[in-house]
Every structure is written in structure tokens, then in C-alpha cells.
Amino acid sequence: MNDGIEREYRGRRVVPTVYVSLVAVAVIVAIGVLNATTLSGLKASAVMVPALWMSVGVRVVLEQWRVRTFVTADGITVRGPLRTRTWAWTEIYGIRVENSRWGSPHWPAYLYRTDGRRVRLPHLDELQLDDPIAEAAGLCATAVRLGLTSLETRPEVEERIRRGARRRTAWQRASGASVVVVVALFVRDFWMIFTDGPTLSFLLLLGIPLLCLPVFFLLLDRLGETLAARRSPGHA
Structure with missing residues (x-):
């Protein structure tokens, strides 16, 4: 018996960015293969670049046509590009649609486990549904009505x-700060070219921002925790 709980969320609408991405990947791979065939000696880098972009295209295809979210009375199953995971209703704390400031979709849905961790529910978003917030609320209400879960706040x-959420914010800001470091280093090297000064190697241009990333994260994470502690009701 369905009782309104059995649902499947899949890519019913193909957004234009999917086609644009596939065309771009096809062009880049074709250029890479053409360059590799015209080289006198086949180099590993000439093969690696088309292979990497081919994997990107395969992932785009899998994300659109294989990835799905299944909901039944037994729990929620997420079928990803390579693996499938299932959570029983006893392991589920709730389902929330959140505003994503970066990237697309802007309103993705997440399954929150009882340990506080979250899992993205593919295709339960505004790209595939007219109102993902109402859909998630209706799904939770049906699960509560059937006695599968509880909306009790813990x-x-x-x-x-x-x-x-604070850790994710710290990672996003640390990544942004690392990008600023990359831009600053490139500007510095560009200036050194015209002043005949010493320039950094390509390894250092990438290595320095990568080394800065965990440092920025630790500092921003500590700052976020300090501010959160100050905002807590028990803080004097």
C-alpha cells in the first residue's frame, strides 16, 4: 500500500547548463585528441587532459540520468553516480530545503541524520520541482502521519x-581566501616579468595557496566557534 509515501525524484527536466556542459566537454576532448594524434611522440599529459574531461562528461550524464532519490515506507535511498545508500526512517532526523548561495540548484533538499550529518537528496530541488519546500514539508508530514518518524526537536x-553549518562556512571562506592568494601571486609574477625580478615557479603558485587553505580554515573555524559561543544564551 502506497499511502502517499512512495516517491521517486529524478531528472525529469534537463536544464540548459547540462547540454552546454556536454558540448563544451565534447569540444575540449576533440581538441585534445586531435592534438595528441598530431604529436610526434605521444605524451602522458596529452592523453590525461582528454581523459579527465571525458570523466567530467560521464559524471554530468550520470548526475542527470542515473542519480535518483527513492522514498518508501522503509526509508530513503539515494542512488549516486557510482553507489547507492539507504537510511531507515529511524536514522532520519528530518528533511530540510536550504538556500544555497553558490552554485546550482539554489534550493536543494538535504536529509539530516540523527547524528547531525546531512546528505543531499538529488533532484529534490527547484530545477525539477515547482515548489521543493512544499514537497519536502508534505513528505515529512506523510511520514509523521504514518508513524515512520517524528518531528521532535533534539x-x-x-x-x-x-x-x-559553521564548518562549511569556514571552508567556503577559506577557499575564497585561497583564491585571493592565487590572484595576488599571479599579479606579483606578472609584475616581476616587466621589472626583470625573480618569478615563482608553477609549483609554488599552486603550492602556496594549497598550504594556506588548511591554515585559513583552522583560523576561520576557530573564529566561528568563538563568535557562536559569545552569541549563545549561556554566555555571560
């Missing part, structure tokens, strides 16, 4: 969820 789980 303070310890909510704190883990907030902690995870």
Missing part, C-alpha cells in the same frame, strides 16, 4: 547541525 542534534 537540542543535541540541532547543535551538531549548527556546528556542521
Whole structure:
């Protein structure tokens, strides 16, 4: 018996960016293969670049046509590009649609586990549904009506969820700061070319920002935790 809980979310609408991405990948791979065939000696780098872009194209295809979210009375199953995972309703704390400031979709849905960790629910978003927020709310209401789960708020789980959100924010800001470092180094090298000064090697141009990334994250994560502690009701 369905009772309105059995649902499947898949890529029913193919967004234009999917076709644009596939065309771009096809062009880049074709150019890479053409360059590789015209070389007198086949180099590993000439083969690696088309292979990497081919893997990107395969992932785009799998994301659109294989990846799905299944909902049944037994739980929620997420079929990814390579693996499939299932969570029973007893392991599920809730389903929330959140505003994503970066990338697309802008309103993805996430399954939150009882340990506070979250899992993206593919295709439960505004790209495939007219109102993903109402869809998620209806899904949770149906699960509660059937006695599969409870919407009871647990303070310890909510704190883990907030902690995870602060860590993600720290990673995003650390990544942005590392990009600023990359741009600054490239500007510095560009200036050195005209002043006959010493320039950095390509390894250092990439290595320095990569080394800065964990440092930025640790600093921003500590700052975020300090500010959160100050905003907490128990802070004097």
C-alpha cells in the first residue's frame, strides 16, 4: 500500500547548463585528441587532459540520468553516480530545503541524520520541482502521519547541525581566501616579468595557496566557534 509515501525524484527536466556542459566537454576532448594524434611522440599529459574531461562528461550524464532519490515506507535511498545508500526512517532526523548561495540548484533538499550529518537528496530541488519546500514539508508530514518518524526537536542534534553549518562556512571562506592568494601571486609574477625580478615557479603558485587553505580554515573555524559561543544564551 502506497499511502502517499512512495516517491521517486529524478531528472525529469534537463536544464540548459547540462547540454552546454556536454558540448563544451565534447569540444575540449576533440581538441585534445586531435592534438595528441598530431604529436610526434605521444605524451602522458596529452592523453590525461582528454581523459579527465571525458570523466567530467560521464559524471554530468550520470548526475542527470542515473542519480535518483527513492522514498518508501522503509526509508530513503539515494542512488549516486557510482553507489547507492539507504537510511531507515529511524536514522532520519528530518528533511530540510536550504538556500544555497553558490552554485546550482539554489534550493536543494538535504536529509539530516540523527547524528547531525546531512546528505543531499538529488533532484529534490527547484530545477525539477515547482515548489521543493512544499514537497519536502508534505513528505515529512506523510511520514509523521504514518508513524515512520517524528518531528521532535533534539537540542543535541540541532547543535551538531549548527556546528556542521559553521564548518562549511569556514571552508567556503577559506577557499575564497585561497583564491585571493592565487590572484595576488599571479599579479606579483606578472609584475616581476616587466621589472626583470625573480618569478615563482608553477609549483609554488599552486603550492602556496594549497598550504594556506588548511591554515585559513583552522583560523576561520576557530573564529566561528568563538563568535557562536559569545552569541549563545549561556554566555555571560
